[in-house]
Amino acid sequence: MGLIGKTTPEKIWNFLKSKGLSSYGAAGLMGNLFAESGLNPQNLQNGYEKKLGHTDASYTAAVDNGSYGNFARDGAGYGLAQWTYHTRKAALLEYAKAAGKSIGDLETQLGFLMKELTEGYKATLSVLKSAKTVTAASNAVLTQFERPADQSDTVKTKRAGYGQKYYNQYAAGAVSNKKNGGTSNMNVSEVRKNFAAKTAAHMGAREGTAAHKAIIDRYNEHKPLAQGYKVTYTDAWCATFASEIAIEAGYTDIIPTECSCNRQIKLWQQMGRWCENDAKVPEPGDYIYYDWDDNGVGDCTGSAEHVGIVESCNGNTITVIEGNKSNAVGRRTLEVNGRYIRGYGVPDFAKKATSSEPAKPATPAQPASGEEVYTVQRGDTLSGIAAKYGTTYQKLASYNGIANPNVISVGQKIKIPGSGVRTYTVKAGDSLWAIAAKQLGDGSRYNEIKTMNGLTSNTIYAGQTLKLPA
Structure with a gap:
């Protein structure tokens, strides 16, 4: 039969x-x-x-x-x-x-x-x-x-x-959608959480056990095999596990399969779904890559040695599920923008959603206020001032009639054009990434909000007023 x-x-x-x-x-x-x-x-x-x-x-x-x-x-x-x-x-x-x-x-x-x-x-x-x-x-x-x-x-x-x-x-809501391989009656947030739950279901699978071998076997069953290589039971298997979850979910069209972290990163880049910013505030289902040689200074751009799948993030702490963590599937917690984060693969889960996000009451950004005036402090540069207000040094130079943008003086008054400054009042549950995504159309721009508001961490509180860049 x-x-x-x-x-x-x-x-x-x-x-x-x-x-x-x-x-x-x-x-x-x-x-x-x-x-x-x-x-x-x-x-x-x-x-x-x-x-x-x-x-x-x-x-x-x-x-x-x-x-x-x-x-x-x-x-x-x-x-x-x-x-x-x-x-x-x-x-x-x-x-x-x-x-x-x-x-x-x-x-x-x-x-x-x-x-x-x-x-x-x-x-x-x-x-x-x-x-x-x-x-x-x-x-x-x-x-x-x-x-x-x-x-x-x-x-x-x-x-x-x-x-x-x-x-x-x-049987209960993860049935493939015939049209696009998506999930039944789920919005993007629910698809992400469902994917993270699939990952968590493998918790405790230890190397050498039947559960571990099943992970390797399911990866090897998927064709074509990445690089034509059949993974063995004794190989390192973090990327293999992360790929197997995509195979299990039927999401290989939005998540590249590989048994190598660095080759998988290249595939994310080819798909246009790689986030180089290791300070990103991730969401459930994002793939997080690590460089154990990271010195913790600046943006990490080294070679990746490990990968996991984000289970949750509260805006400050990330919980990750990883294969081959101490030779088993286990959890790790780390801080947003923590040391060793290489970057993120961001699956396009919107392609798997079959319903819209539920309507949420939003606090709208307030329209631009009138012109502001900034007094130059010691150590200021025009480009630094521009960054604080979400504009460019060229615009400030032109607006203030500054002939040489490299020369400004302590005490000098710099007029800030009002058209570039909007404000947003933080509400409970907000994160900088979410605000940037909703108000600026790109969550990765949250660093611009931090710079503009002089924030030294990702911590914000309900009722706080934030300036938004243009």
């Missing part, structure tokens, strides 16, 4: 739904399969790779060609469900041979999975078809079908969390 879908998770989801499982049931089962094998049908239990002298691929091939004959009784977990007990492994092998398929074939294992549920685990299957929550379905699979040694509340919560990720992706 053939499986339907572009990715392994999508194929599994569509198969399970076709067999009558509820969306909650399919998600709960998939969460458990992910915990067992990372959804890799060729997964050999990690502890047995060294013991048996096999990789996932070589073990599968040896069983298929008959050179390894102890498949049923070697005690090693194998496949989607990590079948371990000898009678179940023997039945899987017999099922695959009867179908003329590899023991590691995805469709074959899904067929065997349903055979087991239908014939030997009818109570579990009944729950999966009628479940009203992911947790109920997940717990049934854990305690009745998989039955690992550890069935603690911690394990139940973790597996249900994996299942919830698939429910969110395929």
Whole structure:
């Protein structure tokens, strides 16, 4: 018949739904399969790779060609469900041979999975078809079908969390929009938060585990492979993880995939979505790059060694989720414009939104006031004064009849044309980036607001009046 879908998770989801499982049931089962094998049908239990002298691929091939004959009784977990007990492994092998398929074939294992549920685990299957929550379905699979040694509340919560990720992706609002690959009834802010949530769902995946291998495998499944290179399980994988999230979300048209940070930056630049300003106040879903050799002085323009995905930012502190952070998927917090920030890749999430941003009451910028007069202080330059008022030194020189813009005197009165000065009153929840984006049409211009108002940090408060550049 053939499986339907572009990715392994999508194929599994569509198969399970076709067999009558509820969306909650399919998600709960998939969460458990992910915990067992990372959804890799060729997964050999990690502890047995060294013991048996096999990789996932070589073990599968040896069983298929008959050179390894102890498949049923070697005690090693194998496949989607990590079948371990000898009678179940023997039945899987017999099922695959009867179908003329590899023991590691995805469709074959899904067929065997349903055979087991239908014939030997009818109570579990009944729950999966009628479940009203992911947790109920997940717990049934854990305690009745998989039955690992550890069935603690911690394990139940973790597996249900994996299942919830698939429910969110395929059933609850992250369904692909047929027109543009976007998300169902989401505005840009919601799309960003949804993307960040997908990233967070991988928290705790540690190098060498099934969850880590699944990340690498999903990246390698995506074609064309960047540079034609197939990432291995022992490679550095921060950029691979960041790319896999884009693949998982179906966003590879707005997020370039790469296993190299610096090559990914070049792709952002080619797309016109690279933000060189390491002082940017990022938003959820932005890609943040690090240069560990940054000396903290001026704008960092060095080589990038690491990448993560912004989960949130309150205007001052950024929370980032990163692959390969201490050999796992983990969180990092850092300050806006902090040391080591190389810059940002900014996906065009607007292309994935299918509804408008909700209307928000805005405090309009006040129109330009009349002419102001500035008294030159020691150390002032005309260009510096111009920057404070959002204009240019050429305009100030012309307006004030200054023949040589390089020569001004302490105490000199400089007239500032009123047409260049507007004001904005800060309201709760505002950030400099957001104000610049709304009032100036470009969030990256927030530094102009800082300079114009003599701000030394990004901290602002409700009720504060800010001058805005033209």
